[in-house]
Amino acid sequence: MSKHAHKIGALLFCPDCGTLLNLPADNETEVKCEQCGRKEPASSYEDIEIITRSHPDAFPSALAQKRKTQTKVHEGEDLNLLKVTEKCPSCGHMEAYSKELQLRSADEGSTILYTCVKCRFGWRINN
Ligand SMILES: [Zn+2]
Numbered sequence: 001m002s003k004h005a006h007k008i009g010a011l012l013f014c015p016d017c018g019t020l021l022n023l024p025a026d027n028e029t030e031v032k033c034e035q036c037g038r039k040e041p042a043s044s045y046e047d048i049e050i051i052t053r054s055h056p057d058a059f060p061s062a063l064a065q066k067r068k069t070q071t072k073v074h075e076g077e078d079l080n081l082l083k084v085t086e087k088c089p090s091c092g093h094m095e096a097y098s099k100e101l102q103l104r105s106a107d108e109g110s111t112i113l114y115t116c117v118k119c120r121f122g123w124r125i126n127n
């Protein structure tokens with residue numbers, strides 16, 4: 001009994017008569033060929049199942065959820081800034097995140113970047 005069912009994609013075919021075999025039920029250990037009565041162990045389907053489950057399209061919602069979570073963490077790092085009382089030129093909100101830029105030389109003063117807490121409008125002030 002060294003014969004195994006032929007696998008084509010996710011389908012199994014009877015090695016004796018070539019009939020397409022049915023998928024085994026959850027509690028069945030073998031699949032019976034409807035044409036010739038040959039019994040194929042349900043374990044022959046295990047490899048196929050693994051391939052199907054690891055396909056990216058098999059659980060798109062889980063992947064999307066993971067990406068969403070990672071994006072949130074990244075945004076949280078970006079917003080780890082000093083919150084100051086500053087009037088937003090765009091919407092008039094009195095709170096903004098500030099970040100001082102050290103790009104310019106000392107005698108030129110510094111540039112402070114503001115981002116409105118409410119509308120996310122960004123502007124800068126040169127000291
Ligand atoms: Zn058969």
Ligand SMILES: [Zn+2]
Pocket residue numbers: 088089090091092093116117118119120121
């Ligand atoms: Zn604003």
